[in-house]
Amino acid sequence: MTTTLPPFDDVVARFEPVIGLETHVELGTRTKMFCGCMTDFGSEPNTQICPVCLGLPGSLPVANKAAIEATIRIGLALNCSIASWCRFARKNYFYPDMPKDYQISQYDEPLCFEGYLDITSEGQSYRIGIERVHLEEDTGKTLHVGGATGRIHGATHSLVDYNRAGIPLVEIVTKPVPGIGAKAPEVAKAYVTELRNLVRGLGVSDVRMEQGSLRCDVNTALNLPGADWGTRTETKNVNSLRSVERAVRSEMIRQASVLDGGGRIVQETRHFHEDTGVTTSGRSKEEATDYRYFPEPDLVPLAPDASWVEELRATLPETPSVRRGRLQEAWGVSDHDMDSIANAGAVELIVATIEAGASSEAARKWWLGELARRANETGTELDALPITPAQVAAVAALVDAGRVNDKLARQVLEGVLAGEGDPEAVVVSRGLEVVSDTGALGAAVDEAIAANPDVAQKIREGKVAAAGALVGAVMKTTRGQADAKVVRDLILERLS
Amino acid sequence: MSELISLTAAETAAKISAGEVSAREVAQAHLDRIGAVDDRIQAFLRVDTAGALKAADAVDQAKAKGEQLGPLAGVPLALKDVVVTNGLETTSGSKILSGWIPPYDATITTRMREAGIVILGKTNMDEFAMGSSTENSAFATTHNPWDLDRTPGGSSGGSSAAVASYEAPLAIGTDTGGSIRQPAAVTGIVGHKPTYGSVSRYGLIAFSSSLDQAGPFGRTVLDAALLHEVIAGHDPCDSTSLDVPVAPVVAAAREGANGDLAGLTVGIVRELGGEGYESGVTAAFTDAAQRLEAMGAKVVEVSCPHFGYALAAYYLIAPSEASSNLARFDSVRYGLRVGDDGARSLEEVMSLTREAGFGPEVKRRIMIGTYALSSGYYDAYYGQAQKVRTLISRDFADAFQTCDVLISPATPTVAFRLGERVDDPMAMYAADLCTLPASLAGVPAISVPCGLSAGLPVGLQVMAPALADDRCYRVAAAVEASYGAPLIASAPAL
Numbered sequence: 001m002t003t004t005l006p007p008f009d010d011v012v013a014r015f016e017p018v019i020g021l022e023t024h025v026e027l028g029t030r031t032k033m034f035c036g037c038m039t040d041f042g043s044e045p046n047t048q049i050c051p052v053c054l055g056l057p058g059s060l061p062v063a064n065k066a067a068i069e070a071t072i073r074i075g076l077a078l079n080c081s082i083a084s085w086c087r088f089a090r091k092n093y094f095y096p097d098m099p100k101d102y103q104i105s106q107y108d109e110p111l112c113f114e115g116y117l118d119i120t121s122e123g124q125s126y127r128i129g130i131e132r133v134h135l136e137e138d139t140g141k142t143l144h145v146g147g148a149t150g151r152i153h154g155a156t157h158s159l160v161d162y163n164r165a166g167i168p169l170v171e172i173v174t175k176p177v178p179g180i181g182a183k184a185p186e187v188a189k190a191y192v193t194e195l196r197n198l199v200r201g202l203g204v205s206d207v208r209m210e211q212g213s214l215r216c217d218v219n220t221a222l223n224l225p226g227a228d229w230g231t232r233t234e235t236k237n238v239n240s241l242r243s244v245e246r247a248v249r250s251e252m253i254r255q256a257s258v259l260d261g262g263g264r265i266v267q268e269t270r271h272f273h274e275d276t277g278v279t280t281s282g283r284s285k286e287e288a289t290d291y292r293y294f295p296e297p298d299l300v301p302l303a304p305d306a307s308w309v310e311e312l313r314a315t316l317p318e319t320p321s322v323r324r325g326r327l328q329e330a331w332g333v334s335d336h337d338m339d340s341i342a343n344a345g346a347v348e349l350i351v352a353t354i355e356a357g358a359s360s361e362a363a364r365k366w367w368l369g370e371l372a373r374r375a376n377e378t379g380t381e382l383d384a385l386p387i388t389p390a391q392v393a394a395v396a397a398l399v400d401a402g403r404v405n406d407k408l409a410r411q412v413l414e415g416v417l418a419g420e421g422d423p424e425a426v427v428v429s430r431g432l433e434v435v436s437d438t439g440a441l442g443a444a445v446d447e448a449i450a451a452n453p454d455v456a457q458k459i460r461e462g463k464v465a466a467a468g469a470l471v472g473a474v475m476k477t478t479r480g481q482a483d484a485k486v487v488r489d490l491i492l493e494r495l496s
Numbered sequence: 497m498s499e500l501i502s503l504t505a506a507e508t509a510a511k512i513s514a515g516e517v518s519a520r521e522v523a524q525a526h527l528d529r530i531g532a533v534d535d536r537i538q539a540f541l542r543v544d545t546a547g548a549l550k551a552a553d554a555v556d557q558a559k560a561k562g563e564q565l566g567p568l569a570g571v572p573l574a575l576k577d578v579v580v581t582n583g584l585e586t587t588s589g590s591k592i593l594s595g596w597i598p599p600y601d602a603t604i605t606t607r608m609r610e611a612g613i614v615i616l617g618k619t620n621m622d623e624f625a626m627g628s629s630t631e632n633s634a635f636a637t638t639h640n641p642w643d644l645d646r647t648p649g650g651s652s653g654g655s656s657a658a659v660a661s662y663e664a665p666l667a668i669g670t671d672t673g674g675s676i677r678q679p680a681a682v683t684g685i686v687g688h689k690p691t692y693g694s695v696s697r698y699g700l701i702a703f704s705s706s707l708d709q710a711g712p713f714g715r716t717v718l719d720a721a722l723l724h725e726v727i728a729g730h731d732p733c734d735s736t737s738l739d740v741p742v743a744p745v746v747a748a749a750r751e752g753a754n755g756d757l758a759g760l761t762v763g764i765v766r767e768l769g770g771e772g773y774e775s776g777v778t779a780a781f782t783d784a785a786q787r788l789e790a791m792g793a794k795v796v797e798v799s800c801p802h803f804g805y806a807l808a809a810y811y812l813i814a815p816s817e818a819s820s821n822l823a824r825f826d827s828v829r830y831g832l833r834v835g836d837d838g839a840r841s842l843e844e845v846m847s848l849t850r851e852a853g854f855g856p857e858v859k860r861r862i863m864i865g866t867y868a869l870s871s872g873y874y875d876a877y878y879g880q881a882q883k884v885r886t887l888i889s890r891d892f893a894d895a896f897q898t899c900d901v902l903i904s905p906a907t908p909t910v911a912f913r914l915g916e917r918v919d920d921p922m923a924m925y926a927a928d929l930c931t932l933p934a935s936l937a938g939v940p941a942i943s944v945p946c947g948l949s950a951g952l953p954v955g956l957q958v959m960a961p962a963l964a965d966d967r968c969y970r971v972a973a974a975v976e977a978s979y980g981a982p983l984i985a986s987a988p989a990l
């Protein structure tokens with residue numbers, strides 16, 4: 001079936017979107033949610049397991065206090081109320097990487113509820129309502145072996161790694177967000193970005209989308225102006241901030257196309273494909289599992305007392321928006337520029353680069369310029385680039401010292417990103433240092449004068465501005481490595 | 497019959513401690529007894545001869561080094577196969593776990609090992625503790641030593657039969673709706689279900705998490721109390737374990753044996769008697785109540801109006817939790833795997849395994865539980881059953897306003913015949929009528945022998961408020977003392 005998809009502008013001119021986001025954050029606690037196993041990422045398969053997280057017969061869970069504290073802190077930072085009494089619940093379904101064939105989660109009694117997060121996108125503020133924040137356990141991971149694609153189709157067998165099983169997971173669910181029209185994709189992205197910054201600021205998770213410690217499901221629905229909200233779909237597999245935006249946009253366009261064709265939207269789970277940028281159908285609600293939730297009888301209810309909650313509130317750091325206001329003033333940038341910095345996920349990177357010795361101008365310039373471009377090209381987040389703020393500061397220092405110019409600096413960054421080592425090492429190995437030695441440049445200058453007698457004559461006649469052409473010729477023969485100011489001085493000296 | 501096997505646990509421990517007999521001799525005497533009679537009783541699913549002798553030798557060595565021995569050091573014990581044992585196959589009576597060797601010990605297993613108790617082996621049980629006759633075991637039919645054509649009760653029938661046939665002086669059972677008290681009653685021994693949360697559930701293969709509780713069997717009240725004090729106490733590995741001092745049950749058992757119950761108010765629960773109760777059972781129960789009165793207790797009648805709904809509530813709550821607890825038996829990580837021929841899907845292998853691995857009663861309860869938890873039915877079934885549970889707890893609270901303990905027959909009938917109820921689940925469920933209320937309310941209850949009906953033992957159930965387990969033992973010890981010798985002594989020889 002080929003359908004011509006309507007352009008996005010046309011979609012938002014005729015339909016109103018309602019979006020909602022469900023975000024999972026893997027907590028960075030030392031041990032798992034219900035046992036004493038370690039949570040280190042990337043360990044050998046099935047080395048961080050015990051009878052409890054393997055769900056062996058007879059084993060029982062005991063809740064991790066640090067995880068409960070972290071969840072309450074997230075809830076407080078999201079302006080939520082904290083339940084004075086709540087329970088865990090079992091979510092029952094069969095799945096091989098879920099050891100007990102039920103997940104310990106929370107159902108109608110979440111630990112935190114009714115909050116909000118203020119965000120800004122393109123200079124505009126939005127208040128995103130938070131429905132609930134609850135705590136649950138992660139599943140293991142299945143690896144399908146023998147097939148070409150690593151998917152179950154065509155595989156000869158599957159291997160399960162239970163290291164991740166039982167790692168604490170916090171689910172943060174927004175209320176439906178209506179009334180944002182064409183801004184829906186950007187608002188979705190700005191929300192996840194802000195949430196990520198907030199959680200990172202709390203120090204409870206490294207919130208890395210590419211490692212799966214931050215996962216996002218996007219709900220999207222469309223309705224005609226004035227009509228009731230449409231049927232929503234839930235898009236999973238949205239694995240980067242950029243994908244959040246793309247997934248909302250693509251799903252809005254797809255739904256509009258279905259509605260235009262006289263069809264109806266099916267309530268279903270859809271999968272986002274990073275490569276094509278489209279969503280495809282997963283399971284529909286009609287065939288969805290009945291999870292048979294009931295209160296987890298193996299765990300006593302959680303009853304955080306008010307004084308403990310207040311103690312935790314006192315540990316909250318400055319919120320990202322307050323912090324941003326403070327930094328904006330210190331850096332002296334406009335609202336719009338600060339928004340761009342925040343949406344690029346560059347705030348903390350710039351702060352760290354400044355702390356490593358760079359000026360705020362230089363830090364912003366490199367992160368938002370060359371590095372943002374590289375991140376965009378490779379489809380990764382800025383903080384996932386293989387370069388540290390200290391290395392960026394070192395490049396800025398090379399520029400300040402006149403050892404490289406901007407063009408060479410870009411090549412230094414390229415070398416660092418390519419894994420060639422620190423900036424200093426790249427400068428040496430690539431031979432990128434600016435040549436300012438007058439002796440070495442003299443020959444190139446003489447050559448340029450000899451090759452361009454007309455220009456040389458003009459300069460001799462006092463047209464100093466014509467020197468630029470000769471400087472350019474010298475830069476060309478020295479492959480950009482000459483110090484332009486020194487070259488210019490040499491030319492004027494010879495032709496005066 | 498060797499003299500060593502007819503001793504009580506307390507006497508055995510005293511002799512070992514005094515150096516009159518070695519733990520190895522005691523263990524060997526019991527292993528010999530198992531060898532001699534267990535082909536007729538079939539109490540044990542597996543006997544761990546090597547492990548038992550090794551544990552006994554360790555006690556003898558400790559004694560030789562002059563170490564102080566615990567009150568049950570060297571005493572043999574039969575362990576229900578629902579309790580996991582590191583390195584020793586544990587099946588919960590189910591084919592689906594056949595061959596599973598646990599890599600860890602249950603907390604109570606650890607505590608018993610540390611106390612020097614000698615674990616002889618693992619006893620038969622209804623599959624996943626679901627049943628009242630041990631006939632739902634996937635492996636064997638256990639026989640009641642009083643009459644080999646009758647059941648030893650269930651689900652802990654292997655443990656009750658082992659103690660009643662002198663294969664072991666002590667045993668561990670688990671009680672979800674009566675699975676310690678009912679087998680104790682029909683085999684003429686003592687069995688106690690502790691307050692919910694007072695004995696760790698860590699390492700008990702779960703049937704119904706909010707009801708399961710392990711407890712002791714013994715031929716005397718004191719023996720049961722001694723074992724109770726070994727296994728009870730807070731366990732950080734069980735979130736529902738209560739962090740409170742263990743009730744002084746041994747002292748209570750000693751005090752009760754004096755036969756003085758002056759000042760104690762005993763309530764007879766009107767709803768647990770009358771129609772449907774065997775006349776011989778009613779007669780024995782009435783006699784026991786009179787004995788209590790004769791020992792100085794004030795005996796009154798109380799009404800617990802919601803006890804009549806206990807059976808219905810229980811058969812929604814327990815299967816609901818079981819349907820979830822038993823989901824993990826999916827062939828992926830351990831136990832049986834059926835149909836994995838490389839062509840079938842995971843779902844098919846899971847289904848075939850569960851089809852082949854679970855018996856009919858387990859399947860019945862998984863189906864009931866799955867239905868009761870389904871969206872749209874939850875409130876009407878599981879939710880409603882939880883409300884009934886609250887009302888039953890309230891009935892207890894009201895009754896304990898005026899009474900120190902409540903009593904009833906432990907079972908409506910004496911041991912029934914093997915095969916008699918296997919095709920009639922409702923008749924089988926009725927065996928737990930008297931024991932279900934205490935399970936649902938989480939309060940402690942003991943069954944102590946109180947006479948015979950047509951030559952078969954009858955049990956008296958004594959229920960107490962939560963954490964007052966000592967009251968159960970005190971009253972039970974008084975009843976036991978009133979008969980002179982334990983009734984088990986009148987059981988026919990094997």
Ligand SMILES: [Zn+2]
Nearest residue numbers: 035037050053
């Ligand atoms: Zn673990």
